[in-house]
Amino acid sequence: MDIGSDTIKFVMGKISKKYVEIDDFFMIKTPKESYQDGRILDMHRLSTAIRHILNDKKRRGKDAVITIQSTSVITREIILPSVHEEELKGMIQFEIQQYFPIHLEDYIVEYKIIEEYWQEGVQKVKILAAALPKTIAEDFLAMMKELKLKPLALDIHSNAIAKLFYPDTIINDEKSCAQKTISVIDIGNEQMNVNIISNGVVQFSRLVPMGGRLMNINLVNALNLSYEEAEKKKTAYGLQKDEHSEQIADDIIQSMIWTSVDSWIQEIQRIFQYYTTRGLGNRVDEVYICGGSSHLHGIDQYLEKALNIPTARIHALNNIKIKQHAVPAALHLYLNAAGALIRK
Numbered sequence: 001m002d003i004g005s006d007t008i009k010f011v012m013g014k015i016s017k018k019y020v021e022i023d024d025f026f027m028i029k030t031p032k033e034s035y036q037d038g039r040i041l042d043m044h045r046l047s048t049a050i051r052h053i054l055n056d057k058k059r060r061g062k063d064a065v066i067t068i069q070s071t072s073v074i075t076r077e078i079i080l081p082s083v084h085e086e087e088l089k090g091m092i093q094f095e096i097q098q099y100f101p102i103h104l105e106d107y108i109v110e111y112k113i114i115e116e117y118w119q120e121g122v123q124k125v126k127i128l129a130a131a132l133p134k135t136i137a138e139d140f141l142a143m144m145k146e147l148k149l150k151p152l153a154l155d156i157h158s159n160a161i162a163k164l165f166y167p168d169t170i171i172n173d174e175k176s177c178a179q180k181t182i183s184v185i186d187i188g189n190e191q192m193n194v195n196i197i198s199n200g201v202v203q204f205s206r207l208v209p210m211g212g213r214l215m216n217i218n219l220v221n222a223l224n225l226s227y228e229e230a231e232k233k234k235t236a237y238g239l240q241k242d243e244h245s246e247q248i249a250d251d252i253i254q255s256m257i258w259t260s261v262d263s264w265i266q267e268i269q270r271i272f273q274y275y276t277t278r279g280l281g282n283r284v285d286e287v288y289i290c291g292g293s294s295h296l297h298g299i300d301q302y303l304e305k306a307l308n309i310p311t312a313r314i315h316a317l318n319n320i321k322i323k324q325h326a327v328p329a330a331l332h333l334y335l336n337a338a339g340a341l342i343r344k
Helices: 043-056 085-099 134-146 157-162 212-223 227-237 248-276 299-307 335-340
Strands: 007-015 020-029 063-068 074-081 107-119 122-133 150-156 181-187 192-198 201-208 286-290 311-313 320-322
Touching: 007 043, 007 335, 020 043, 020 335, 043 134, 063 134, 063 157, 063 335, 074 085, 074 107, 074 201, 085 107, 085 122, 107 134, 107 201, 122 134, 122 150, 134 150, 150 157, 150 335, 157 181, 157 192, 157 201, 157 335, 181 248, 192 248, 201 248, 212 227, 212 248, 227 248, 248 299, 286 299, 299 311
Parallel strands: 020 320, 063 150, 181 286, 286 311
Antiparallel strands: 007 020, 074 122, 107 122, 181 192, 192 201
């Protein structure tokens, strides 16, 4: 399950040696005021909505993995000397406390080694560490018990989606990840997750508090629309200008959409610049977009022109096998949930 502020996305499937084998996809709207930024606000309303859709779909599986995104989750890349695992855990906790004013006993800290190398005769490890507030984990555990599901893991989007992009992964039936550094950008309703993956290994990940919702709110305020009307306008107009339109309202809508996406681009460029200046040879070869707000018509071409990097929306991965009856309208909406099925 990929639980977000706007929708909850479900992927039913299993992992084989080479593939994520998917039986079914579906989604529901997240009940209003039940969930925000990774935190459950109304346990009863959220669990009731999930229970109803699982019953309607007659799903009998009891094992569950949840993936979330939250500004409360701290993720950082840390370089440390190569030591035994127990000593490494202590060093990671120390480093996190040095950089963030948190009480470590209130957090669950997990990490993965993303690179090992020698520098000036010293063996070092590059680590991607994540610290999740215990209260968030405890609330999701309680919800799983209420739903009578067996919780296998609570994942975060940046980790979940990265597990789909190995060096031999073929994207959109044409491009391999091998010998490349790609950025996978998950553009959601309230947040944008920018991940940089080199040869199948996550090198960098940042969460930006921008998404489709703010664009809708701007349209609501400027044109006195309902939120639903704003969403429809945004989807209908996209980022490609209608040269035949002479309506002032059309120009206003188009301009506001461009302005919002331009602010996204500024943040993406800032992140790319930071990454490329951190190490000799750091680069971004290709950009791939996914998530609910990546469906805007023309956004891939608009980003490609602004970033000067080949850009495409993800519509197929060779390591995802889908039963024919389950093929959704848009695979790019379900990648976080699909990646969360992979337990490594």
